[in-house]
Structure formats: C-alpha cells, structure tokens
Amino acid sequence: MPQIPSENLRELFDRPVLGGLPPALRDGARAWLASAPAMVECRLPWDVLADTLDILGGLSADAEVLVATLWYDVPALREQVVPDLAARDPAIASLVEGQKAAAQVWALHAEHPAGSNTEGLRRLLLAIVQDLRVVPILLARQLARMRAAGDLPDEERRALALLTRDIHAPLANRLGIWQLKWELEDLTFRFLQPDTYRQLASELDGKRIERERFIERVKAQLREAMVAHGIAAEISGRPKHIYSIWRKMQRKQVPMDELYDLRAVRVTVDDVAACYAALGVVHALWAPIPSEFDDYIARPKANDYRSLHTAVVGPEGRTLEVQIRTHEMHAQAELGVAAHWRYKEGGSKGADRSFERKIAWMRRLLEQSGEGDTLGGGLEDELAEDRVYALTPKGEVIDLPQGATVLDFAYHVHTMVGHRTRGAKVNGRIVQLGHTLRSGDRVEILTAKIAEPRRDWLLPANGFLASGRARDKVRAWFHKLDRANNVQAGREILERELRRMGQLSADLAPLLKRFHADSVDDLYVQIALGDVGPTQVGRALFEEQRPPAPAAPSPRPPPARRSADAGSSFTVQGVGNLLVQLGKCCQPVAGEPIAGYLTRSRGVTVHRTGCAAFQRLAAANPQRVLPVEWGSGAGGYEADVQLTAVDRKWLLKDVTNLIAQQDVHVLGIHSEPLRNSGRVRFRLRLRVADYAQLSTLLGKLDALPGVEEARRSA
The missing domain is CATH 3.30.70.260 (ACT domain)
Known part of the structure; x- marks a missing residue:
C-alpha cells in the first residue's frame, strides 16, 4: 500500500471540498494527524486521492460520501478516529463496506480481462452494493487513477483502461454523469488505441484555432437573434470529445469532415416554452437539416437525458449542431443522477413519492445491458435485489433468480452438468444440493461420469430446485424414460410417503378423478414426472377418508356444535363441554380424518380413524363413538x-x-x-x-x- 505524508492529509482537511464534514470527525482526524507518523498508508497516491475528492466535490457529493471515500482510502484514519464506525454511523459504514465489496469485482475482472462477461460483472457489482451512492465514488476514484495513469508501466496502464472500459464507463453512461463519462471514455481510448487517438487529436488540433473563431462568430450572431426576440439565453460552445467523434465516424462510416457536430453551440434558457421558442429562432436564422433533429424533451432518453438537438447549415455554409435546454436539464445532463445525492436507499419517512420512483428507476436503469447512448431491451421488471449473481470457479457470473440453489446453478451452467451433479462446494466448503446461494458466492459443482438425476429433485418440499427452468430440464429427462420405469418410480415415491404417514394400505382409486388420471398407473407416472406431489396424494387420501358429518335428526332441531374448551383445536358435535384429549396411541395431526371416543373417566379421546386401538374400541362399544372435526384455533x-x-x-x-x-x-x-x-x-x-x-x-x-x-x- 502506498504511503503519503501526514502533513498532506492535514492540509486536505482545510480544503473547501471537506468543509461540510461533521465537526467531530474533522476535528478528530486533525487531532490524530497532528501526532501521526510522518508517513501514513493509503490505498492511492496522494495526487489521486486529492483528485478523487475534488471530482466528488464537483458532483456536489454530501458529507457522508466524502467521509466514506476518505475512510476507505486511508484505513488508519478510520481505525484511529472512529474504530466503532458501524455503531456510530451506519450510513458511512455501509458506504465503506460497499467500496470493499467492489474490490471483489476488480479482482474477478483481473482474472479475465479479455473475457466477455463484463455485463455479469457490472450486475454483480450492483447486487453487492447496498447504497447506490457507492457507484459515483467508484467512478470518481477511477477517473482520478486514469488521469494519473500516464506514468504507469504499459501493462498496468492497459489493465486499468480495460477495467474502465468494461465497468466504469458503461455505469457512468447509465447514470447519465456525462462529465465523468466522456473523460473516462477518452482516456480509455487514448490508452487502448494510442495511434488512432493521436491521429484524431492531431486532426482536431490542426483545425482548433479556425473552429474556435467560427464558434465565436456563431455565438455572437445567435445572441443577437435571441435578444431581438426577447429570449433570455446563455450561449456557449461545446468541445467534441475524441472518443465520441471516433464512434460516430465508425457508426456512420464517414470521414471527420462529414460529421455535423464537430462545431457545436449550446443554448440554455429558463423553461421548456423558451426551449421551443429558441428552436424557432435558430431555424429562422439558419436552414435546418431535417434528418438531424431530435426532441429529447418530448421523448427523454432512458437515463432521463432531455434536450433539443438540431443541425443547421450555419454561416459560410458550414454545418453546425445546436443544443437547446433549460438550466435544470443542463445540470441533469452534466451530473446525471449525481445531481440528486439524496438517492440513498431508505430515506426519511416523508420522502417525496416521485423521488422514491426515481430510486426505483435508477435501480432498473443500472441493471440494463447494452452500450451506447440508449439502452437496449427495455427496462426489466425485477430490481437488482431480486436476482442472485454467483460465480463459477473461473470467475464467470451466473445470473439466477432469488432463492436459487447450487443445483439451479448447475443446470444454468449446462443441462448435462445438472444431470451429473452429485455434490457442490460453495466458497471452498462442501454444501448440500439444496443450499441457497447469495450474490458473490463462488460455486464448484462436483459431477459423476454418468447422468443420473434424482426424482426427489422435482419435489418442491425438498427444496432442491427454485428455478422453473431447471425443474423443466429434470422433468424432460424423466419424460424420455419408458412408461414402466416411470410407473415403478412413481409407485416407490408414493409408497415412501404413505409409509411415513401410516397410510400404506390406502385405496388410491377414489383419487383418480381428482388428479385427472385414468388409472393408478397414470397417477404413478404423474408423481414420477413431478406433475403431482406425493404429499398432495397423501393429503387427498386423508380428506377422502374423513367421515361425512351426520345428518341432523328430525323432527328434533340440529344439535348445537360446541367446542370442548376455549383453547381446543377441534369441535365435538352434539355434546356440551367435555374434557378432550389426543389419543397417545396415534397422535392425530391437523388435517387428518379423526373420530372421538367417549371414555368413562377422561372425557373424549380423539383418534385417527385408521388407528388400530380406536377400531378395536369402536367395534366393542360403537355407541361411544362421537363425530369430531378439526377447529380453526389449533396451536400445534x-x-x-x-x-x-x-x-x-x-x-x-x-x-x-x-x-x-x-x-x-x-x-x-x-x-x-x-x-x-x-x-x-x-x-x-x-x-x-x-x-x-x-x-x-x-x-x-x-x-x-x-x-x-x-x-x-x-
């Protein structure tokens, strides 16, 4: 870890960017630094740390974000000033932990810098980061590192640029933080394609003076026209970023001279009505190019970017791009969602509903795949926390539904991997196949040579599979087996269940219609294929065996139904309050068919109808048998x-x-x-x-x- 002079850190706390820190934290840090060693360990060189904080200051970051950034990059400050950070300020502690978690993603990217799993890594990053304010911290730190990367060895500089290209620049684009996005992209382009970058830069430099003179003439002419029409407007020129120029040249397959927006001005007005009024002035002043008009106010981009874009044939017959927007739109375009630093999850009770929708929107936005200025595929319905992102031993990210198990993971990797699964390791520890995964878990599937999926994987109660996709693959495997095997397997599964529940000799014929089976064998096949669960059959048997309620005698009125006592879980029909107890011989459970037997001294004893002891008693004294039903107040x-x-x-x-x-x-x-x-x-x-x-x-x-x-x- 690099070391920086403690006097530099003391000077940092006097800068305006840290002026909003809580006094207790600022004074505590100063007090420790006054007696600290001359050099203090830091994760970043001094100039990169200072630049990171300056960038966050430019994004109007709040005090919690600045403190969390400093505490993470200088661990000694956190350990000496607030050793109990989690208890004293959970919000800052969460931001620090989010930065630590992001280091896992950087390590995974380093393992496969040329891999095609960059979207999975971005999703994993967002899944393990609880407070979304961590993302702009990561972007600011990466930009500061990229600015200082010119002095790094070639291999280290290239690795940093690849990480920026794959993770940081796309996230900055999705957040709409343009002032970071463009610079991240330009620096990445400069380090990954230095020859192309230098060629474009030299062409632009050769035209810079002439282009700047042209822009000044355009600004003066446009300012006069706006004043003449009574429109209050600020007019500025806009430099075109090299990476953006190169991308547009590639996309349109044209040379630089045929791009319309190398010369561009921006008009900033007070409200939306003034935007369209200014557009009319521009089109009256210069001839518009119809195919180059975009109304992002009426139809904002997916990341909420709003502006009017038009291209015109300007002075001297040269093409010119004009952007028109309000001051609020301009702040949004430059800072994106970082203009709303209140987007910390779990805000105040009186939080604005529209603001809460903004949080949900940003969560969905960050999840999207696709590059460029727009996001492909539309917004998904599920938020990041509804997915699990687990890792293969090689670091590939597997996207699974919430609650997914290691067996779901195996089937997602490949169908035959799932069929051959016999065990699994999660983070190096052997676990059961029903083990539920969490984001960031590294999973190794242990397989056999022969594919032998088990039928009990299909039973929801066993908890082996949470994904319908994986369950369909197992079911398809057993569909391919012949009917005789399925009948035999279904019979064994059901007999195992009925034996467990003491119903092995039960007649299945009354259940066939209920399960749409033509024969008992058909029912066995349904059980073998997972279409019907053995527990469903067992419960249906109990319902079939439940004795019907006796008809009310005539002409006497129907007997009252009274509970044996207020806390009873069953109802005895036709009698007053009696002592009621469960038979120890069979111990019936709610849902089973039951009957009561009136004893001489212990009131009514409740038995299962199939209980051997009850059947002997009922045969000897049938007059003592009473109808009993389960009540609704059962406590177990x-x-x-x-x-x-x-x-x-x-x-x-x-x-x-x-x-x-x-x-x-x-x-x-x-x-x-x-x-x-x-x-x-x-x-x-x-x-x-x-x-x-x-x-x-x-x-x-x-x-x-x-x-x-x-x-x-x-």
Missing part, C-alpha cells in the same frame, strides 16, 4: 417420529438444525445405537402445525446423508 399438534440412520459425526446436529429450519418444536428426543450394525435410531416427539408441515419435515429428514428411514411412529 404432537407427533412421534422415528428415524434410523448410519451413525456418523454431526448426525444429531444436522437433524436438529433441519427441524429448527422447518420451524418445528422438539418436545423430546431419545437415541439408541443398534448393536453391531453401525446404525442409530432416534425417537423424536415433535410439535407441528399440521399434516403438511409434518410431511415436508419427514421428506427432508429422509434426504439427509446417512438417513435410511424417517417415518411417523404408529
């Missing part, structure tokens, strides 16, 4: 789960973590090793919300490494 239900697995390190930790992630409460846990088998059995008593939550949990437990069986205890 107890269920016993049995899990058998290979005994391994961290098994219990993985099981309890998964249960916690599913928001299920553990009421009791017991484990016992199975002798001479290397296996262990867990008996868990859980509190779940309903049948669906229990089914999802059992499916996820069954998918844990080493778990052989996870089922509900009878």
Whole structure:
C-alpha cells in the first residue's frame, strides 16, 4: 500500500471540498494527524486521492460520501478516529463496506480481462452494493487513477483502461454523469488505441484555432437573434470529445469532415416554452437539416437525458449542431443522477413519492445491458435485489433468480452438468444440493461420469430446485424414460410417503378423478414426472377418508356444535363441554380424518380413524363413538417420529438444525445405537402445525446423508 505524508492529509482537511464534514470527525482526524507518523498508508497516491475528492466535490457529493471515500482510502484514519464506525454511523459504514465489496469485482475482472462477461460483472457489482451512492465514488476514484495513469508501466496502464472500459464507463453512461463519462471514455481510448487517438487529436488540433473563431462568430450572431426576440439565453460552445467523434465516424462510416457536430453551440434558457421558442429562432436564422433533429424533451432518453438537438447549415455554409435546454436539464445532463445525492436507499419517512420512483428507476436503469447512448431491451421488471449473481470457479457470473440453489446453478451452467451433479462446494466448503446461494458466492459443482438425476429433485418440499427452468430440464429427462420405469418410480415415491404417514394400505382409486388420471398407473407416472406431489396424494387420501358429518335428526332441531374448551383445536358435535384429549396411541395431526371416543373417566379421546386401538374400541362399544372435526384455533399438534440412520459425526446436529429450519418444536428426543450394525435410531416427539408441515419435515429428514428411514411412529 502506498504511503503519503501526514502533513498532506492535514492540509486536505482545510480544503473547501471537506468543509461540510461533521465537526467531530474533522476535528478528530486533525487531532490524530497532528501526532501521526510522518508517513501514513493509503490505498492511492496522494495526487489521486486529492483528485478523487475534488471530482466528488464537483458532483456536489454530501458529507457522508466524502467521509466514506476518505475512510476507505486511508484505513488508519478510520481505525484511529472512529474504530466503532458501524455503531456510530451506519450510513458511512455501509458506504465503506460497499467500496470493499467492489474490490471483489476488480479482482474477478483481473482474472479475465479479455473475457466477455463484463455485463455479469457490472450486475454483480450492483447486487453487492447496498447504497447506490457507492457507484459515483467508484467512478470518481477511477477517473482520478486514469488521469494519473500516464506514468504507469504499459501493462498496468492497459489493465486499468480495460477495467474502465468494461465497468466504469458503461455505469457512468447509465447514470447519465456525462462529465465523468466522456473523460473516462477518452482516456480509455487514448490508452487502448494510442495511434488512432493521436491521429484524431492531431486532426482536431490542426483545425482548433479556425473552429474556435467560427464558434465565436456563431455565438455572437445567435445572441443577437435571441435578444431581438426577447429570449433570455446563455450561449456557449461545446468541445467534441475524441472518443465520441471516433464512434460516430465508425457508426456512420464517414470521414471527420462529414460529421455535423464537430462545431457545436449550446443554448440554455429558463423553461421548456423558451426551449421551443429558441428552436424557432435558430431555424429562422439558419436552414435546418431535417434528418438531424431530435426532441429529447418530448421523448427523454432512458437515463432521463432531455434536450433539443438540431443541425443547421450555419454561416459560410458550414454545418453546425445546436443544443437547446433549460438550466435544470443542463445540470441533469452534466451530473446525471449525481445531481440528486439524496438517492440513498431508505430515506426519511416523508420522502417525496416521485423521488422514491426515481430510486426505483435508477435501480432498473443500472441493471440494463447494452452500450451506447440508449439502452437496449427495455427496462426489466425485477430490481437488482431480486436476482442472485454467483460465480463459477473461473470467475464467470451466473445470473439466477432469488432463492436459487447450487443445483439451479448447475443446470444454468449446462443441462448435462445438472444431470451429473452429485455434490457442490460453495466458497471452498462442501454444501448440500439444496443450499441457497447469495450474490458473490463462488460455486464448484462436483459431477459423476454418468447422468443420473434424482426424482426427489422435482419435489418442491425438498427444496432442491427454485428455478422453473431447471425443474423443466429434470422433468424432460424423466419424460424420455419408458412408461414402466416411470410407473415403478412413481409407485416407490408414493409408497415412501404413505409409509411415513401410516397410510400404506390406502385405496388410491377414489383419487383418480381428482388428479385427472385414468388409472393408478397414470397417477404413478404423474408423481414420477413431478406433475403431482406425493404429499398432495397423501393429503387427498386423508380428506377422502374423513367421515361425512351426520345428518341432523328430525323432527328434533340440529344439535348445537360446541367446542370442548376455549383453547381446543377441534369441535365435538352434539355434546356440551367435555374434557378432550389426543389419543397417545396415534397422535392425530391437523388435517387428518379423526373420530372421538367417549371414555368413562377422561372425557373424549380423539383418534385417527385408521388407528388400530380406536377400531378395536369402536367395534366393542360403537355407541361411544362421537363425530369430531378439526377447529380453526389449533396451536400445534404432537407427533412421534422415528428415524434410523448410519451413525456418523454431526448426525444429531444436522437433524436438529433441519427441524429448527422447518420451524418445528422438539418436545423430546431419545437415541439408541443398534448393536453391531453401525446404525442409530432416534425417537423424536415433535410439535407441528399440521399434516403438511409434518410431511415436508419427514421428506427432508429422509434426504439427509446417512438417513435410511424417517417415518411417523404408529
């Protein structure tokens, strides 16, 4: 890290650009610098640091932005003056962290400077930066570095120019900060194509004196005409940037002499009406060129640029471009969104709605691909935070939907990579295939030689795939298999679910119409292809088995329906308040078909209708059976789960973590090793919300490494 004299830093705090800093921070920095070592480490040379702050001052940056820039570039200042920065000023801390995060993108670009993934890197940068004010800080620092790059070695200067071309100049263009955009582009052009740059510069220099004299005559003539028509206007000449000239020559395939806007003037007026009045004066004074008129006031550019552009045949028959805009439009054209430094996310409660729309607009704008003066493809509906930008081991950026897993990542890279996936590493650590990715994660997919996707990847409850695109690829793979294989696979998937839930012997025929299947085999195929989930079938079975409500006896009025007590989760029909409890033998869960049995001393015991103990009691004393329904005030239900697995390190930790992630409460846990088998059995008593939550949990437990069986205890 370079070192700069501490006396230079002390002098910097006396400059007007830092005059708006909070007194406590400014005085604290001065006090430390008074006793600091003669040289202080800085990320930038002294002249580049000072120039960066001057550029931000020209953009009317606020105090938080200036402090964050200084604190990042001179770490010793932050460590000595505000070591608890995050607690004292979270906004400045967020700006500092955003600059640190951007360093990841610079490193990725350095790995592949000639790559074609520059748009992905720009998107990654915007995804990891929380406060958008970081972007103009990065642009100002890069411009200061480019201005000083003439003294760098050729290789280092070229790398800096490539980074500017790929990342910074396009972002400056999208933000509409023209005074940075043009200079960044010109310096990049100068360092990457020095011969072409020198040739164009020499041609322009040879005509400079003559062009300046011509512009002065035009300005005087136009000023007279505006005064004569009572229009208050400021008139100035505008230099044409070399890179812009070169691009226009390439686009139109014409020599420099045939460009209309090498000679240009700008007319700045008070309001929009005066813009069109001034346009009429210009066209009355000189003959317009019809094909060269653009009304960006009526139809602003995508980055909100507004102005009238016209080309005319001016004095001496020479072509001339005239731009007409208001003072407010001019500030917007020069500074872009940096003219609105309030665009920090999460403003005050009374924030202007139009300003909030501006923030959303800028987020969308920055995401767009495409180069040049306009953005291609239209604005997307999703903001940056709705996407995840993960990295391949080679640094390529993969654009995924929010919530995407490593398996989604594999299928996005290539279909066969997804089919052959057997594991993954994220940031060097082995993770499960359902691991959810975050922007900036570097993912390495571990593959097998043979493509063998698993059918349980298709089950939403298992959480392997969040992308519909990836799920379609898995489904297409299984569509290609023959019907017999799909029938067999679907049967195994459903039997596993029904065995877990104690419904293995249930009749599926009543469900065929519900799932639009002509036969049980057709239902199995739908399950195998992921069109129907086994949990859906299980829930439908419970609904089919629910006993119908008894008809009200006649001529007596219908019996009142009373809850057993205020906190009960089910309703007993036709009786008054009774003690009600769940049967310990079967422990029914909300959504399952249930029935009540009136005991001699403990009130009504609620059982699953398929409970063996209940069926024995009902056969012996059918008069004691009562209709029972689930109520709407359930606070959770107890269920016993049995899990058998290979005994391994961290098994219990993985099981309890998964249960916690599913928001299920553990009421009791017991484990016992199975002798001479290397296996262990867990008996868990859980509190779940309903049948669906229990089914999802059992499916996820069954998918844990080493778990052989996870089922509900009878």
